[in-house]
Structures are given as C-alpha cells and as structure tokens.
Amino acid sequence: MTDFLLELRSEEIPARMQARARNDLSRLFAECTEEAGLQTGPIEVFSTPRRLVLIARDVDEATAARREEVKGPRASAPPQALEGFLRKTGLTQDRLEERDGVYFAVIDRAGRPAAEILADTIKRIVADLPWPKSMRWGDGSLRWVRPLHGIVAILGEDIVPVEIDGIASGATTVGHRFHHPGPITIGGAADYLEKLQACHVIVDQEERERIIRDGAAEAAKAAGLTVVPDEGLVVENAGLTEWPVPLIGRFDADFLDVPREVIVFTMRTNQKYFACTNDEGLLAPAFVCVANIDANDGGEAIAEGNARVLAARLADARFFWEQDLKVPLEEQGKKLGGIVFHEKLGTVADKVERVAKLARWLVETGVVKADAKQVERAARLAKADLVTGMVGEFPELQGVIGGYLAEAQGEPPAIADAIRDHYKPAGQGDEVPTAPVSVAVALADKLDTICAFFGADLKPTGSKDPFALRRAAISSIETIIRNGLRLGLTKALRGALANRAGQARDADPAHRLDKTADELIDFFADRLKVQQREAGVRHDIIDAVFALGGEDDLVRLLARVAALQKFVETEDGADLLTAYKRAANILKKEKWAGTDASGGSELEPQEEALISMLDDAEPKASASIEKEDFAAAMAALATLRKPIDDFFDHVTVNDPDAAKRERRLNLLMWFRDAVNRVADFSKIEG
Amino acid sequence: MSLSFQDLILTLHRYWGAQGCVILQPYDMEMGAGTFHPATVLRALGPDAWRAAYVQPCRRPTDGRYGENPNRLGHYYQYQVVLKPSPDNLQDLYLGSLAEIGIDPLKHDIRFVEDDWESPTLGAWGLGWEVWCDGMEVTQFTYFQQVGGFECRPVTGELTYGLERLAMYIQGVDNVFDLRFNDAGVTYGDVFLENEREMSAYNFEVADTDALFDLFRKAAGECERCLEAKLPIPAYEQAIKASHVFNTLQARGVISVAERQAYIGRVRDLAKAACGAWLERAAG
Numbered sequence: 001m002t003d004f005l006l007e008l009r010s011e012e013i014p015a016r017m018q019a020r021a022r023n024d025l026s027r028l029f030a031e032c033t034e035e036a037g038l039q040t041g042p043i044e045v046f047s048t049p050r051r052l053v054l055i056a057r058d059v060d061e062a063t064a065a066r067r068e069e070v071k072g073p074r075a076s077a078p079p080q081a082l083e084g085f086l087r088k089t090g091l092t093q094d095r096l097e098e099r100d101g102v103y104f105a106v107i108d109r110a111g112r113p114a115a116e117i118l119a120d121t122i123k124r125i126v127a128d129l130p131w132p133k134s135m136r137w138g139d140g141s142l143r144w145v146r147p148l149h150g151i152v153a154i155l156g157e158d159i160v161p162v163e164i165d166g167i168a169s170g171a172t173t174v175g176h177r178f179h180h181p182g183p184i185t186i187g188g189a190a191d192y193l194e195k196l197q198a199c200h201v202i203v204d205q206e207e208r209e210r211i212i213r214d215g216a217a218e219a220a221k222a223a224g225l226t227v228v229p230d231e232g233l234v235v236e237n238a239g240l241t242e243w244p245v246p247l248i249g250r251f252d253a254d255f256l257d258v259p260r261e262v263i264v265f266t267m268r269t270n271q272k273y274f275a276c277t278n279d280e281g282l283l284a285p286a287f288v289c290v291a292n293i294d295a296n297d298g299g300e301a302i303a304e305g306n307a308r309v310l311a312a313r314l315a316d317a318r319f320f321w322e323q324d325l326k327v328p329l330e331e332q333g334k335k336l337g338g339i340v341f342h343e344k345l346g347t348v349a350d351k352v353e354r355v356a357k358l359a360r361w362l363v364e365t366g367v368v369k370a371d372a373k374q375v376e377r378a379a380r381l382a383k384a385d386l387v388t389g390m391v392g393e394f395p396e397l398q399g400v401i402g403g404y405l406a407e408a409q410g411e412p413p414a415i416a417d418a419i420r421d422h423y424k425p426a427g428q429g430d431e432v433p434t435a436p437v438s439v440a441v442a443l444a445d446k447l448d449t450i451c452a453f454f455g456a457d458l459k460p461t462g463s464k465d466p467f468a469l470r471r472a473a474i475s476s477i478e479t480i481i482r483n484g485l486r487l488g489l490t491k492a493l494r495g496a497l498a499n500r501a502g503q504a505r506d507a508d509p510a511h512r513l514d515k516t517a518d519e520l521i522d523f524f525a526d527r528l529k530v531q532q533r534e535a536g537v538r539h540d541i542i543d544a545v546f547a548l549g550g551e552d553d554l555v556r557l558l559a560r561v562a563a564l565q566k567f568v569e570t571e572d573g574a575d576l577l578t579a580y581k582r583a584a585n586i587l588k589k590e591k592w593a594g595t596d597a598s599g600g601s602e603l604e605p606q607e608e609a610l611i612s613m614l615d616d617a618e619p620k621a622s623a624s625i626e627k628e629d630f631a632a633a634m635a636a637l638a639t640l641r642k643p644i645d646d647f648f649d650h651v652t653v654n655d656p657d658a659a660k661r662e663r664r665l666n667l668l669m670w671f672r673d674a675v676n677r678v679a680d681f682s683k684i685e686g
Numbered sequence: 687m688s689l690s691f692q693d694l695i696l697t698l699h700r701y702w703g704a705q706g707c708v709i710l711q712p713y714d715m716e717m718g719a720g721t722f723h724p725a726t727v728l729r730a731l732g733p734d735a736w737r738a739a740y741v742q743p744c745r746r747p748t749d750g751r752y753g754e755n756p757n758r759l760g761h762y763y764q765y766q767v768v769l770k771p772s773p774d775n776l777q778d779l780y781l782g783s784l785a786e787i788g789i790d791p792l793k794h795d796i797r798f799v800e801d802d803w804e805s806p807t808l809g810a811w812g813l814g815w816e817v818w819c820d821g822m823e824v825t826q827f828t829y830f831q832q833v834g835g836f837e838c839r840p841v842t843g844e845l846t847y848g849l850e851r852l853a854m855y856i857q858g859v860d861n862v863f864d865l866r867f868n869d870a871g872v873t874y875g876d877v878f879l880e881n882e883r884e885m886s887a888y889n890f891e892v893a894d895t896d897a898l899f900d901l902f903r904k905a906a907g908e909c910e911r912c913l914e915a916k917l918p919i920p921a922y923e924q925a926i927k928a929s930h931v932f933n934t935l936q937a938r939g940v941i942s943v944a945e946r947q948a949y950i951g952r953v954r955d956l957a958k959a960a961c962g963a964w965l966e967r968a969a970g
Contacts, residue, residue, distance in 0.1 A: 011777055012815060014800035049798070133802065135813040137829050139771040139840035146813065147829070149774065177781075178791040240797060271821050289821060291795040302795045305820025308860065312757045319755060 001041070001058040002156035003189035004118060008052045008126070009150035009173055015239025017132055017145060018047040018205070024129050025054055032121040037063040038114055046203045048242045050177070053203055055189045059118075059155065062111040072096065072103035115155055119162040119169075122153055126164050140165050150174075154188045175199025176242050178293055200294070201242045208238040215246035216274050216288040223248050225276040225284045228264075233274055237290040240272070245291045248276075249303040253285040255314040258321050259404045261397055262390065266313050269396075271306070320389035329405055329419075333384035342467075344456040346503060348383050351448065354499040355379045359444035361495060367487045368443075370436035371414075378418035379441045381406060385419070399423045418442075425475050432482040443479050446472045451496035454516055454523070473527040480554050489552040493520045521552060528554065532561070540685045541565045547680035556628055563630030564679050568686070572638040579644040580681045583668040586653060594669050597662045606650045610643040610667060618674040625678065633678050644671060688856045690866045691874060694787055694849065695741055695765065701786045702739035702767050705779060710740035715923060716930040719744050719805075720766030720846055724922055727808060729768065730833045730842040731961055732968040736770045741849070745930065747937035750886035753879045756861035760885050761878070765847035772829055772843030780817070780827065780845055788856060795820050803828045807929050807953045809835040809961075812844070824852045834961025850874070889937040898938070902931045902949075909956045918963035925956035 006029075013021065022045040033040055033056075041058030070089060073081035075098055082103065086093060089105040096103045126144070137147040142165035151169040153160035162169045172183045179200035186192050193203050202208050212234050220227040237244060255263065260283050267273040273287035289306045291299060324332075337349035345351070356379040363372040385391045385402030394401070403420025407413070418438040422445050425432045433442045450472050453459065460469050480487060494517045501513065529542050541564050551557045567573040586592075603611075617636045624632035653664045675681050689697060703709050713723045720742035721727065729736045742764050750760025769776060777798070781791065789796070798815040803826060805811070814828035826846040830838045850862050859865055863875030909924035932949050935941050941949060 012798035012800075016800070133813060135829055135831055135841075136839075137772050137841050137843075138774065147772075147774070178796070240799065273821075292797055293792060293795055295795070296790075296792045301793050302820050305794065305822065305855070309820065309822040312860070316755065316757060 001060060004040070004054075004056040004059045004114075004156075004160075005152065005154045005186070005189035005192050006054040006118075006122065006125075007150070007152035007173055007186075007192070008148060009050055009152070010052075010144060010148045011146040012049045013047065013052070013145050013239075015049070015236045018049075018052075018239045019235070021052055021129065021131070021145075022047050022205075025052055025125060028125045028128060029054055029056065029121060032124050033059075033117065036112065036117040036120070037066075038112075038117045039063075047205055047239070048201060048203060048208075049240060050242065051173075051203070053192075055192070057189075059114055062113045063117065065111045066109045068107045068109060070105040070107065072105055075101045075103060115158070115160045118153065118155060118160045122151065122160070122162045122169070123164060152186055152192075154186060157188050176201050176293075179243065202244075205235075205238050208241060208244050209234050212237050212241075212244050212246055212290055215244070216290070219246050219248040219288050220274075220276045220286070223276075223286060225278060225286055227288055228275040228277060230268070230274060233268060233272060237272055241290060241292040243292055243294065245294060245299060246288050247291055247299045247303045247306075248286060248288050249273075249307040249310070250286045251307055251310050251314060255311075255318060256283065256285060258314060258318050259397075259400065261400045262317050262321070262394060263314065265394055265397060266317060267310065270313060271310060273306070273310070317390070317393065320393055324385075324388040324390050324401070324405060325408055327388075328409055329381045329384040329402065329411075332387050333381060335387045336383055339386065342453075342456075342458075344458065345452045345500070348386060350503050351452070352380060352383050354448045354452070354496070354503065355382070355441065355444045357499055358448055358492070358496055359440045362440045362444060362487075362492070367485050367492075368436055368440040368483075370440055374412065374414055374437050375418075375440045377411075378415040378422070378437050379444060381411070381415065382419050382422045382441055382445065414438075425478055427471070428474075432478050434483060439479060439483050439485070443476055443485070446476045446479075447492060447496050448499070450476070450523075451493055451516075451520065452500045454520055455497050455500050459519070459523075469523075470527060473524055474531050477524070477528055477531050477554060481558060484555050486553060486555055489524060489554065490517060490521060491552075493517050493524075524554075528557075532558070537561060538565055538685075540683055541568070541679075544679040544681060544683040547683050548676075559628060560625075560630045560679065563634050566631075567634035567637070568684055570638075572641050573634070574686065575645065576637060576641045576675070577681060577684060577686060579641070579648065580672065580675050582648060583644070583672050584682055587665065587669055587672060590665060592665045592669060594666060595662055597659065598666055602660075604651050606643070606647045607664070607667065610640075610647045610671065613640055613643040614667075614670055614674055618670075618677075621674065621678055637675060637678055640671065640675070687869070688858070689787055689853070690857075690868050691849070691853045692868050694853050694856065695763075697787050698765050698783060698847070699739065701783050705737065705769075707737040707739040707767065707769070710738055712740060712742050715926055716745045717742065717926050718746055718929065718933055720764035721805065721808070721810075721844065722926050722929070723766065724919060726766060726768050726842075726844065727810070727833055727957075728918070728922060728961065728964050730770065730830050730838055730844075731836055731965050733839070734770075734968075735840075736768065736842070739765070739767045741765055745933070747885075747889035747934045750882060750889055750937070752886040753863065753875075753882035756863070759850065759862060759878075759882060760889060761881060763849040765845075765849050767845040767847075768842050770842040771840030776843045777827075780825070784819070784824075787852070789819060798827065801826065806950050807932075807957065808833065809954045809958045812838075814844075819855060822851060822855055824848060824855065834958045836961060836965060889934055893934055893938055895935060895938050895940045898931050898935050902928055902935070905931060906952060906956060909960065913959050913963055916963060916967065918960050918967055921963060922957065922960035925953060925960050928956060929953045 026043050026045045029043060039060040040056045044055045046053040072085040091105055096105055131145040134143040134145055136143055148167060150173055151167055152171060152173050153162060153169040154171055159169060159171055171186050173186060174181060175184055175196060176199060184195055184199055186195060196203050216227045264275050267275055267287050273289045276284045276286045278284045291302045295302055336352060337347050339348045341348045341351045356376050359375045359379040360372055362368045363370050363375050385398060385405060388401060390401045391398050399420050399422060403416045406416035406419050414435060414437040417435055418441045421433045421438040422441040424430055424442060433439050450469050453467050453469055497513050497516055525546055529539060532542055533539055541561055545557060545561045545564060568577055617639050621633045621636040624636060655661045699709050710725055723742050725738045743761060744764050745761050747760055749758050751758045797818040799818055801816040803812050803814060810833040812828040812830040816823040817825040817827055828844045830842045830844060832838060853865050854862060857866060863879050865874035867874050867877055905924045905928040909921050912921035912924060932953060
C-alpha cells in the first residue's frame with residue numbers, strides 16, 4: 001500500500017468556488033475508486049487559488065483478481081439462445097462449462113493495477129467536476145473553471161501517466177507565482193506539502209485561514225486596535241492567496257463622517273479588508289488587507305497603495321453622501337414616481353402610497369400602538385433613499401442610508417429608525433423590528449408586496465419565487481409573532497389587495513378579490529407551518545389547530561398550538577387522545593351522523609358520569625377558549641379522561657338494545673365534538 | 687521618474703507590438719468600451735488567428751462629473767489587447783507588460799480576482815478576473831466565450847487596461863487631472879478638464895432628447911439596411927452608434943427602467959445580426 005498525490009494546476013480559481021470544488025474532488029475520487037474496486041485509506045483535499053489537490057493514503061497496488069460466473073441457457077435450449085449467450089459474454093462454446101444440463105460462463109477477471117484505475121479516475125474528475133461556471137480557452141475543447149495547465153499524479157514514487165487534451169501528467173509543478181515561478185519536481189505525497197511551502201505556497205487552506213485570522217488580529221493589536229472578526233472574509237482571503245500576509249493600513253479620519261455601514265461595506269465587499277475598532281468599540285480609520293507576497297519593502301508600498309484605493313472609494317462615497325445630505329428626503333421621494341416597481345404593479349411612488357395607507361390602518365385599528373402621524377411620515381419617506389446617489393452606488397445599503405439621511409435632516413429618531421429597519425427581517429436570523437413605528441412600516445411594506453404580486457397573479461410556484469414572496473411572508477409572520485400583534489390577517493390582506501386594485505382601477509368583481517384573499521391565507525398558513533417546524537413545533541399539532549379553520553390571528557393560533565402540544569405530551573393528554581381516536585373510529589365505522597336521542601332509562605353510572613362531566617367541561621373549555629386561556633381549555637378536556645376511560649371499560653356501545661346503542665353513539669359523538677372544538681385531534685399522531 | 691501618460695501608452699505599444707500584435711489607432715466612433723471596436727468584437731468571431739493592441743477613447747455619459755470628481759470621467763482611455771487563440775502563457779505575457787511599465791511584483795501585490803464579464807448590448811460574455819495591484823483594479827482580463835450570441839472558437843483572450851488609473855498608480859497622484867501627460871509639463875487636466883466640464887453639461891443638460899431618439903431610430907434603420915445589403919462592417923458601425931445614443935439618452939434620464947431593457951435588447955439584436963452577417967461572409 002502506498003500514497004497517491006494529485007494536483008490539478010490552473011489559472012486562478014474563484015475563491016467562492018473552492019470549498020465546493022474540494023468536496024466534489026473528494027467525492028468523485030471516492031466514487032471512481034470504489035466503483036473500480038480499488039481500496040484506499042483516508043482522503044485529504046486542499047485548494048489554493050491555483051491548485052486543487054488530493055492526497056489518498058494507503059492505496060492498494062491493484063484490485064483483487066475475481067472470478068465471475070454467469071448462468072446461461074439450458075443445454076437443451078434452442079441454438080439461438082446459446083448463440084445469444086455467447087455473443088453477450090464474448091466467449092466461444094468450448095469455454096463454457098455444462099453443469100446439470102445448464103451452461104455456465106466462467107470469466108476470470110485479473111486484478112487491475114492501481115495506476116490504470118487512477119488514470120481513469122483523473123480523466124473522469126476533469127470531465128465531471130461540476131464547476132458553477134466553466135470555460136474553454138485557446139483552441140482546445142476542454143472545459144475547466146479557468147485554463148488548466150498541469151497535472152501532477154504520483155502513486156508512491158511513480159508518475160501515473162495520463163493525458164488530457166494535450167496536458168500530460170508528470171511530477172513537475174510551480175511554486176508561488178512571484179516568489180518561485182520556476183519548476184519544482186515533486187517526489188510524491190510525502191514531500192509535496194513541504195516542497196511547496198519552501199516555494200512560498202501554503203497548500204492547506206485551513207493553515208492559510210489561521211495565518212489570516214491570527215495575523216489580522218495581531219496587526220490590529222500592534223496598532224492599539226481590535227480587528228472586527230469576519231470568518232467569511234478569512235475564508236475569501238485564503239482563497240485569494242497562496243502566501244497570505246496581513247498588513248494594516250490607515251485612512252483619513254475625516255472619512256468617518258460617512259455612515260459606518262458604507263465604510264465597512266466598501267472595505268469588505270469591494271476591497272476584502274477587515275475593519276478595525278478602537279477601545280471604545282467605534283470604527284477606527286484603519287483596515288487590514290491581506291497581501292499574497294512577502295514584499296521586499298516589508299509591505300509598505302502595498303499598505304500605502306491599498307490605503308489610496310480605499311481613500312478614492314471613500315472620497316467617491318463622501319461626494320455622494322454630501323450631495324444627498326443637501327436634498328431633503330421628502331424632495332427625493334417625489335422622484336419615486338419615475339421608478340417602476342414592477343411593470344404590472346406601477347411605480348415605487350404607488351407602492352409608497354399603499355404602504356402608508358396600510359401602515360396607518362395598522363395603527364388606527366389598534367394592531368400597532370404607535371403615533372399614526374409618525375408612522376405615516378416614516379412610510380412616506382422609507383423608499384426615498386432609492387433615488388439617492390449613495391444607494392445608487394451601494395444598493396445593498398437601502399434603508400440604512402435613508403435612516404442616516406433622515407437623522408441628519410432632523411427627523412425624530414423613531415422615524416429614522418423605521419426608515420432604516422423597514423426591510424427587516426431580511427433573512428433568517430436577521431433582527432426583527434420591535435420599535436412600534438418600525439413594526440408598522442416594516443409589516444405594511446411586506447404585506448403590500450405579497451398582496452400586490454398575488455393580486456397581479458405573480459405567485460410563487462414550485463421552486464420559483466422570483467420576488468421572494470415566501471421570504472416576505474415569513475418575515476411578516478416573525479414580525480407579528482415577535483411583537484404579539486393581534487391582527488386579523490384576512491382583513492389586513494383584503495385591505496392591501498383592495499389598495500392595489502383601487503390604484504390599478506381594477507374593475508374586477510369582488511369575488512376575485514375573495515379568491516385571492518383565500519389563496520393568500522393558505523399561503524400564509526403554509527409559511528407559518530414551515531416557520532413553526534423550523535422552530536421545533538410538531539407539524540401534526542399545527543395541523544390539528546389549523547384544521548379548525550377560521551382562525552387568522554396568528555398570535556392566538558400559536559398560543560393554542562403551544563398549549564395543545566404541551567397537553568398531548570402529558571399523560572392525561574396522551575390518554576385522552578387514545579380515547580378520542582377510539583370514539584372517532586367507532587363513529588366512523590358506524591358512519592354515525594347523530595340523532596336527537598339522549599338520556600333515557602337505565603343509564604349506566606359511567607354514562608351518567610360522562611354526561612355530567614361533558615356538561616361541565618364543554619362550556620368550560622369554550623369559555624376558556626373565548627378568553628384565550630388555552631391552558632385552562634386543555635385542563636377542562638383533561639377532566640374527561642377518567643369518565644371516558646370508565647365508559648369504555650364498562651359500557652358496551654353496540655348494545656343489542658337499539659335505543660341504548662343510539663344514545664351511546666350520540667354520547668360518543670358529543671364527546672368527540674367537544675374535544676374537536678379545542679383542536680382537531682384526528683390530525684394528531686400517536 | 688515614472689512614466690508619463692503618453693509614455694505608458696508608448697511602452698505598452700512596444701511591448702505588445704513585439705508579441706505580434708498589430709498596433710491599431712482608435713476607432714473613429716463614439717463607444718462605451720474598447721471591446722466595441724470591430725478589431726475585438728468582429729475579429730473574436732470565426733476561426734482566424736488575430737492579435738491586436740490599441741488605445742480606445744471611451745465615452746460613458748452617465749459617469750461624467752463636470753471635472754469635479756478626482757476619479758471619475760465621462761471620457762477616458764482604455765488600452766485594449768486581444769490575442770486569438772488565447773496563448774497558454776497569456777497571464778505571463780500580461781505580467782510581463784506590468785514589469786515593463788515599472789510594477790515590481792515582489793513589491794506590489796498583484797492578484798487575479800474573479801470577475802466575469804458580460805455585455806448585454808453585445809450579447810457577449812466571458813470568464814476571467816479583474817487584476818488588482820495593491821487593491822486597485824488595473825485590468826480586466828477575459829477569455830471570451832460568446833460574442834454576438836455566437837460561440838467563440840478559438841477563444842480570444844482580452845486584456846483591458848484602465849489607462850488613467852494605471853497611470854495614477856504609477857505616478858502616485860490622487861487626482862486624475864494632476865497626471866503628467868508628458869514630460870514637458872502638460873497635465874491630463876490641461877488636456878481634458880474643459881472637455882469634462884462641457885461634455886458633462888452637454889450630456890446631462892443640453893443634449894436634445896428628441897433629436898437623440900430620432901438618431902437612435904435612424905441608426906437602427908441604417909443598420910438594417912446595411913444588413914440587407916450584406917455589409918456587416920457598416921451594419922456593426924450603426925449598432926455602435928445606436929448604443930452610444932442610448933447611453934446619452936440614459937444620462938439625460940429620459941429612459942425609464944422598463945424601457946431600458948427594451949433599448950438594450952434592440953441594440954443587442956442589431957449587434958447580433960451584424961456579427962451573424964460577418965460570420966456568414968467569413969464562411970463565404
């Protein structure tokens with residue numbers, strides 16, 4: 001057994017593609033060798049911008065020889081059958097064995113040498129590795145993520161010969177592009193990592209990540225600052241360097257007038273720099289960049305050059321910022337009529353109009369306790385930053401810029417915050433707004449988006465959701481739940497639909513609006529289930545409550561779900577559920593639709609007990625539900641456990657006396673329906 | 687002393703000339719990028735080998751800042767190199783050109799950072815990088831995959847140097863108008879500042895939009911006439927013209943978001959048709 005080394009050397013592989021390429025490389029290698037029956041030990045994979053590397057330990061020298069037996073036709077079968085079998089196996093008749101009147105082909109398969117299998121494996125890896133985007137180059141037809149230049153393939157100490165589109169495997173690679181551009185001869189898996197390290201290439205990405213993480217922290221610390229940790233940037237910089245050298249640079253403190261988010265965004269996204277903070281936690285006028293060389297001047301020119309690039313970008317940003325400060329948001333807002341929100345949904349100004357109306361409605365109906373005037377103003381200014389120079393340059397900072405401008409232009413903090421936060425929560429794990437004005441605008445914005453698109457019949461289908469309406473629904477749900485908003489969703493959605501229909505002068509009859517509103521409620525119910533499942537709530541419990549229908553107050557609905565889940569997980573609950581299912585099964589089997597018969601003579605004590613308990617528990621449960629005290633409703637149900645168990649233990653439902661049978665079935669139905677008023681227990685598993 | 691703006695160009699000319707490139711002069715039409723030059727777009731199509739290098743003035747009306755922004759211009763220069771088929775050592779050739787203009791890769795941090803190129807108006811795309819020098823993008827490096835909607839076989843390698851930025855870097859100046867244009871005391875500002883002011887005013891304020899809309903229609907019509915006459919080169923010129931008129935209309939802010947796509951689509955159709963005609967003629 002011996003080790004195998006594969007290096008696929010190319011021009012610079014995009015940083016974002018490297019992690020997946022490593023996984024795919026490892027997976028394809030394992031698949032191919034396994035298929036061929038070649039045993040290998042552990043597989044390691046590495047990547048740098050210019051190479052994908054695999055080291056497989058303990059590779060067998062060859063696959064084991066195998067004998068295969070294939071059963072053929074009977075000796076007595078017609079000659080065509082034998083001919084077919086010979087064709088299939090590629091043998092002549094004298095090579096067949098006849099046993100008990102049946103032909104057998106015995107094929108000895110020699111073991112294949114590992115080198116041969118590995119050569120095939122390399123070809124398949126190069127052909128099949130699924131890059132997100134691949135390309136051709138020169139006059140070749142090979143496809144790879146960027147031009148492929150070299151293949152190092154060594155098993156033990158021997159080259160595994162393979163040629164792909166004119167690229168022949170060998171033992172030669174190159175070191176760092178600038179520190180060691182000449183050829184290096186590799187002995188094998190054993191010396192590969194060290195030899196490259198000596199030529200300024202750290203092959204192991206985790207090692208490069210460590211150098212960047214620690215080096216950035218140290219560089220900042222040496223300047224009396226703290227680096228803002230950012231694992232995404234660590235990985236990205238490790239994907240851009242073979243020899244990472246973190247360096248600190250500075251920018252003019254005057255630029256700190258520009259909103260912090262803009263500076264951090266520019267540094268991170270455009271330049272891949274780490275931000276630094278001072279000992280008060282405030283953004284410091286410094287950055288850490290990661291160079292790919294040990295510069296011959298210690299990195300001075302690099303730090304200075306990067307500082308100049310950043311200064312130019314920040315100067316540009318400041319130019320826009322200062323221009324934007326001069327124009328009141330209200331003025332900017334007037335330009336929104338010129339921006340199409342969606343070709344079927346009017347302009348952004350139209351949208352602002354609808355959001356303002358809906359946000360105001362949320363306040364006026366008491367759903368959100370906030371100052372209606374503030375809410376309306378925030379809604380009217382919320383989108384105004386879309387026409388600013390700043391958002392033109394940094395579209396990702398929509399909202400944030402508006403918030404800063406509002407603050408600088410003297411709007412009250414509640415309004416500035418609402419403008420800033422009205423896109424939130426923008427994704428899973430993002431902050432949910434809780435300030436009342438922000439909540440009203442954020443929720444109105446999302447409900448309006450969802451309703452407008454549904455109203456124009458632009459709904460998500462299957463995996464397609466181009467307008468991210470599912471995300472918008474989940475964000476709305478999170479906002480409602482987090483803030484305990486008591487909102488009749490149907491009414492809100494109908495209102496939002498009507499707002500848009502009114503703007504579009506949609507003369508369609510109200511019944512179409514009803515249909516869309518129904519679809520929307522189903523859409524929200526589905527999203528709520530997804531969201532609750534992710535939060536760990538049992539889906540059958542959610543179904544049990546949803547099945548009751550008619551509930552569109554999410555807060556109330558979830559309170560009921562929570563109480564129900566708690567209840568069915570108690571002994572009383574589990575037992576009652578069993579009794580419920582038994583009752584429901586009997587009724588189903590009898591196809592019992594109920595009659596008026598009840599009471600009567602010769603009541604068994606267990607019947608009497610159950611009747612009296614139902615008389616007591618049913619109104620109690622209903623009253624508790626009315627008061628939204630779902631725990632009390634469950635407690636009322638729990639009192640039924642003993643009488644129903646006793647009933648089943650002592651009373652025969654299918655009594656030969658038809659009158660007894662009838663009244664007992666009616667009693668079971670009463671029991672079932674009473675339980676169902678709390679939740680549809682038939683949906684609950686267990 | 688570091689290279690002046692004009693010596694930077696002359697150095698690149700000598701370097702790429704020695705690599706077998708024909709050194710062309712700028713195309714005498716307004717265009718938004720050096721790629722639009724027929725020596726790139728049309729020559730990237732078809733089987734014939736081709737190497738060329740040239741400076742192309744680029745006009746981007748929306749980027750004009752009245753000469754008040756130290757980094758943005760409505761008119762600037764690109765240095766464009768195309769090599770077809772792209773040679774295996776294209777990256778090394780490129781790095782050689784940087785060394786030639788005085789950039790030491792052991793002192794300055796040169797990086798190839800993913801940046802895929804796409805031109806919706808040309809129906810063209812390719813994969814490659816933006817090349818960074820100490821964090822500044824100095825070159826767009828692209829392997830063309832499609833032009834005018836047609837597969838590129840063989841593949842053309844395209845290098846686009848941003849000349850002003852590169853010169854600012856080499857000369858260590860923070861304002862483009864302070865660049866030394868030559869070594870006899872003339873600055874970039876002496877040559878172009880007034881241009882920027884007047885062209886910004888024209889593009890943003892004065893340009894007659896009705897006349898421009900009319901020009902667009904006329905260029906599109908002329909392109910179609912040339913296509914009917916099986917004249918791909920003049921047809922392509924009219925497509926470039928339409929593209930520039932569209933850019934100016936955008937600077938005037940008279941094209942809505944919805945219309946924008948339609949205009950880009952119109953130019954793309956014209957450019958594609960011209961490319962198709964060029965290929966047909968080449969296949970003869």
